[in-house]
Amino acid sequence: MEQSAQQAQQLDHLATGPTPGPSPFAAFGMPxxxxxxxxxxxxxxxxxxxxxxxxEDELDALSDWVDDFLMPVYGAExxxxxxxxxxxQEHDDVVAWLHxxxxxxxxxxxxEAGLSGLFVWHRDFLTHAIAAIRAPGGPLSACMxxxxxxxxxILPGPPPSARTEKTDTPATGTPGSGEPDEPTx
Numbered sequence: 162m163e164q165s166a167q168q169a170q171q172l173d174h175l176a177t178g179p180t181p182g183p184s185p186f187a188a189f190g191m192p193x194x195x196x197x198x199x200x201x202x203x204x205x206x207x208x209x210x211x212x213x214x215x216x217e218d219e220l221d222a223l224s225d226w227v228d229d230f231l232m233p234v235y236g237a238e239x240x241x242x243x244x245x246x247x248x249x250q251e252h253d254d255v256v257a258w259l260h261x262x263x264x265x266x267x268x269x270x271x272x273e274a275g276l277s278g279l280f281v282w283h284r285d286f287l288t289h290a291i292a293a294i295r296a297p298g299g300p301l302s303a304c305m306x307x308x309x310x311x312x313x314x315i316l317p318g319p320p321p322s323a324r325t326e327k328t329d330t331p332a333t334g335t336p337g338s339g340e341p342d343e344p345t346x
Contacts, residue, residue: 208260246304
């Protein structure tokens with residue numbers, strides 16, 4: 162009697178468990194067991210495309226990773242050859258680089274990346290990103306180059322490109338030719 166009760170319990174458990182994926186025999190014309198396909202993880206979006214609270218939450222998580230893992234492990238010494246900024250979150254280009262590096266880290270540390278996943282991350286992502294971010298002429302070059310002298314300065318970017326807009330000529334009211342102005346010397 163007790164064995165029958167255990168078997169009934171096992172059957173109930175199996176009946177309420179998750180439905181298996183597609184049948185391995187589907188190619189042979191046998192019906193599958195059905196069930197919805199597993200939901201795909203959300204597509205990662207570049208951090209600079211996020212806004213408001215979504216941006217702030219992502220920046221907070223990124224800051225935790227940078228401050229608690231990346232810089233203590235890979236930050237090395239701050240010098241003129243490898244500047245750093247304690248206010249790196251205010252440098253949009255640095256935020257974009259570090260976010261991309263963090264997304265790659267998450268992907269390559271996953272067990273599905275295999276045993277060499279983290280090596281690939283080091284070789285293909287970390288080395289290049291850190292070299293670009295901390296280059297002597299890079300985005301942080303006007304910031305801290307010595308821990309004894311903390312500094313932060315956003316370098317001005319290039320001005321917007323010059324574009325000629327089609328406008329009406331005020332004297333005649335006729336539309337402009339739309340041709341770019343000839344440079345003067």
